[in-house]
Amino acid sequence: MKANKIPIGPFHPLLEEAEYFELTVDGETVVDIDMEIGWMHRGHEYISEMKTFTQSIYLVERICGICSTSHPLACVHAIEDIDNIEIPLRARYIRTLVGELERIHSHLLWIGLAGHFIGYDTLWMWAWKYREPVLEMFEIISGNRNHYGMMRVGGVAKDVDPEKITELYKHLDMIDKKMVMVAKVVRDDPVLKSRLKGVGVLTHEAAVAYCAVGPTSRASGVPWDVRRDEPTDAYDLVDFEVIVLPNGDVYDKAVVRVLEIIESGKIIRQCLEKLKTVQGPIINNVKEISPGEGIGRYEAPRGEVFHYIRSDGTNRPIRHKVRAPSYVNIPTFTASCKGIPIADALITLASVDPCYCCTERSIKIIDQKHGHQQIDLLKSSREKTERIRREIHGN
Amino acid sequence: MGWYNKRLAKSLWVFHVSGSPCNNCDIEILDLLTPRYDIERLGIKLVGSVRHADVLLVTGVFNKKIAPKIKKIYEQAPKPIFVVAIGTCVSGGCCFKDSYNMVEKREEFIPIDMYVPGCPPKPEAMIEAVAKLVGVLNG
Numbered sequence: 001m002k003a004n005k006i007p008i009g010p011f012h013p014l015l016e017e018a019e020y021f022e023l024t025v026d027g028e029t030v031v032d033i034d035m036e037i038g039w040m041h042r043g044h045e046y047i048s049e050m051k052t053f054t055q056s057i058y059l060v061e062r063i064c065g066i067c068s069t070s071h072p073l074a075c076v077h078a079i080e081d082i083d084n085i086e087i088p089l090r091a092r093y094i095r096t097l098v099g100e101l102e103r104i105h106s107h108l109l110w111i112g113l114a115g116h117f118i119g120y121d122t123l124w125m126w127a128w129k130y131r132e133p134v135l136e137m138f139e140i141i142s143g144n145r146n147h148y149g150m151m152r153v154g155g156v157a158k159d160v161d162p163e164k165i166t167e168l169y170k171h172l173d174m175i176d177k178k179m180v181m182v183a184k185v186v187r188d189d190p191v192l193k194s195r196l197k198g199v200g201v202l203t204h205e206a207a208v209a210y211c212a213v214g215p216t217s218r219a220s221g222v223p224w225d226v227r228r229d230e231p232t233d234a235y236d237l238v239d240f241e242v243i244v245l246p247n248g249d250v251y252d253k254a255v256v257r258v259l260e261i262i263e264s265g266k267i268i269r270q271c272l273e274k275l276k277t278v279q280g281p282i283i284n285n286v287k288e289i290s291p292g293e294g295i296g297r298y299e300a301p302r303g304e305v306f307h308y309i310r311s312d313g314t315n316r317p318i319r320h321k322v323r324a325p326s327y328v329n330i331p332t333f334t335a336s337c338k339g340i341p342i343a344d345a346l347i348t349l350a351s352v353d354p355c356y357c358c359t360e361r362s363i364k365i366i367d368q369k370h371g372h373q374q375i376d377l378l379k380s381s382r383e384k385t386e387r388i389r390r391e392i393h394g395n
Numbered sequence: 396m397g398w399y400n401k402r403l404a405k406s407l408w409v410f411h412v413s414g415s416p417c418n419n420c421d422i423e424i425l426d427l428l429t430p431r432y433d434i435e436r437l438g439i440k441l442v443g444s445v446r447h448a449d450v451l452l453v454t455g456v457f458n459k460k461i462a463p464k465i466k467k468i469y470e471q472a473p474k475p476i477f478v479v480a481i482g483t484c485v486s487g488g489c490c491f492k493d494s495y496n497m498v499e500k501r502e503e504f505i506p507i508d509m510y511v512p513g514c515p516p517k518p519e520a521m522i523e524a525v526a527k528l529v530g531v532l533n534g
Contacts, residue, residue: 010461010464011412011413011445011464011468013442013443013444016411016413016418016421016422016425017413017416017418017421018413018414018415018461018464038460039415039458039460039461039464040415040416040458040461041415041458041460041496042415042456042458042491042494042496042497043491043494043495043496043497046494046495047490047491047493047494050493051490058490059490062417062489062490062491062514063417064417064418065416065417065418065419065420065421065422065515066418066419066422068417068419109422112429124429125429125430128425128426128429128430128431129429129430129431131429132426132429132431145423145515145517146419146422146423146515147419147514147515355418357415357416357417357418
């Protein structure tokens with residue numbers, strides 16, 4: 001029997017971003033999945049090479065609106081890695097504070113959207129209602145709801161004053177209470193449990209084989225978290241737990257995220273407590289970056305984000321490479337989507353919290369003479385070398 | 396079309412088109428539907444099909460791959476339709492205007508009636524834009 005193909009996208013009411021999936025189905029069961037990306041490619045790496053180091057931090061902030069702390073953080077880590085620049089203690093706490101606030105808002109956003117995808121709009125409205133105070137906290141700290149512009153090479157841009165800290169505490173107390181409630185809802189609600197348990201299982205072996213990162217891998221029992229294993233900023237100075245669950249289904253991914261929200265709340269509390277006492281500068285003035293290369297890593301809400309920067313001693317990077325967490329998480333669909341009913345496909349696709357804006361660092365090359373066909377760059381490059389070798393050496 | 400526009404203004408149904416944005420404007424648009432701003436009380440509803448829409452909310456700088464699709468979406472929409480550009484990206488290209496993958500003139504692909512600048516614009520700014528649109532439709 002010929003298999004049927006269901007196209008989803010590029011503009012689909014359930015997808016915020018433009019992306020294209022093709023599900024191959026046999027009756028009700030998904031047998032294969034294919035996807036096409038490149039709808040969001042804006043050429044960040046290329047533009048970054050034309051900007052100065054300070055400007056490129058603003059640029060990478062606009063890779064993704066949800067991870068708008070993670071990318072700049074990884075970027076400044078990479079630049080600081082070139083010269084081993086010291087960061088003042090107060091700046092380290094502020095960085096961690098902003099990073100963890102972002103984790104709360106990103107995870108709440110995901111919980112809301114997941115509820116929306118399975119037709120549980122109450123959860124969506126709830127989660128997004130309690131996301132608003134988090135955005136307000138950002139507004140207090142940085143002056144903007146999204147795109148905070150807080151990161152600088154050698155420190156942060158704005159200080160957190162004592163008045164701000166009292167305001168932040170007020171918001172945090174409210175959020176903490178509500179988060180315990182949301183965690184209870186997600187773990188105890190019978191509808192969510194029966195809808196999500198055992199759906200879209202990503203086994204431990206598959207998570208390791210696909211190099212999945214972040215909550216996607218931690219829900220499959222891979223205990224990897226950059227915050228704990230390679231601590232940067234103030235992560236080695238605060239106490240927190242890394243949440244790891246064994247089953248790998250969508251339910252576990254949801255539970256990992258809600259428990260991480262509560263852990264983030266604890267980290268924020270410790271940071272605010274320290275900011276009351278730790279005084280000093282918030283930025284270490286960096287005059288120039290010497291030639292060399294550096295890498296920066298940070299545990300974004302979706303997983304490990306990686307930036308590589310090479311400098312030639314001028315004021316701008318000559319190479320800037322970005323690897324976003326969704327880039328490795330999205331291929332896990334091929335492991336988790338096979339054999340599940342169509343009705344479960346969407347929540348499984350959403351379960352890794354895919355961010356296509358982060359992912360799309362490349363575009364597809366289409367040979368116009370031969371129509372819609374992808375050229376294998378590596379293969380064609382090797383063939384050309386082989387051809388030239390034959391021309392030179394004969395045979 | 397005065398009488399038609401007046402009826403349209405009573406409840407605007409919006410469809411959201413994302414042309415390679417950074418996701419932020421899109422999330423702020425979704426934020427409008429949630430309890431803090433709750434734009435549905437003004438009769439504005441986010442719909443799933445462009446064929447039901449009265450207003451298109453466009454975000455992002457259009458890259459070369461998505462621009463033809465956006466044109467197609469506009470052609471599929473029932474007329475009259477009003478296009479509101481959300482964010483600095485559509486208005487001025489933001490920091491992406493030097494990129495190799497961007498279309499030169501976004502207006503060639505979709506005629507834009509109203510611009511809401513900001514990176515991202517605050518939800519209040521978007522509500523104001525839609526309220527202004529309602530005012531224009533009422534004449």
